[in-house]
Amino acid sequence: MPVGQRRALLAHAAATGTVVLEDDYDSEFRHRGSPVPALAALDTDGVVVHLGGFSKTLDPRLRCAYVVVPSGAVGAAVLAARTARGAVVAEPVQVALAHLLRTGAFRRHLGRVRRDYTHRRERIAVRLATSGVPGLEARALTGGLHAVLTWPGPATGAAVLARAAADGVLVADLADYETVRGRSGNGVVLGYGAVTLPELDRALDVVLAAVRATRADPG
Incomplete structure (x- = not known):
């Protein structure tokens, strides 16, 4: 959402007494351009x-998240509700995370993994560009830890998904993310955050082979 629309949303929320819940998902992994300011950073009302959480940046097994509350009535209500809920994450985990944040170790860790994920993104883009499959494109590579592979023709994402799964590679059908059926075209979503480079190369081999085979025999 552009900054102008973000400001308009905040103005509407302030005028109508609406609370905006901002899910800061994958903002740490912006591979191109400058990140758009968070709504919370623009909020003056x-x-x-x-x-936010640490599942993507550290490890999902930590099961630890955070909430940044505004000053005033909204923040007080959220803090009261959170206090009433009680502790849900072990104190040693919270202390360790606080230490990482306070010492700058977390920021240095983000720098390292950003470089790693940028390399994986570039690897995917090169493999698809040299795949020899007409019209095959890699999208959604500007941020996050996934790539969207799309192609023209009769082969559906569901068919490619089934062929890839038979070879042990799991992807998602792009159609499952649609709000309007048929608008996105044929494609699959491939996550690359939790795999090694050899595993990523094999997954790309399998998916590309599935696309070629499905295009040749869509039935």
């Missing part, structure tokens, strides 16, 4: 509750 105390209407944004900013949510």
Whole structure:
């Protein structure tokens, strides 16, 4: 959402007494351009509750998240509700995460993994550009830890998904993310955050072979 629309949303929320819940998902992994300011950073009326976690940046097994609350009534209500909920994450885990943040170790860690994920993104783009499959494109590589592979023709994402799964590679059908059926075209979504480079290369081999085979025999 462009900054102008973000400001308009915040103005509407302030005028109508609406609380905005901002899910800060994958913002740490922006591979191209400058990140757009968070809603919470633009909020001057105390209407944004900013949510985030460490599943993508560290490890999902930590099961630890955070909330940044605004000053005023909204923040007080959120803190009261959170206090009433009680502790849900072990204190040693919270202390360790706080230490990483306080010492700058977390920021240095992000720098390292950003470089790693940028390399994986470039690897995917090169493999698809040299695949020899007409019209095959890699999208959604500007941020996050996934790539969207699309292609023209009759082969569906569901058919490619089935062929890839038979070879042990799991992807998602792009159609499952549609709000309007048929608008996105044929494609699959491939995550690359939790695999090694050899595993990524093999997954790309399998998916590309599945696309070629399905295009040749869509039935």
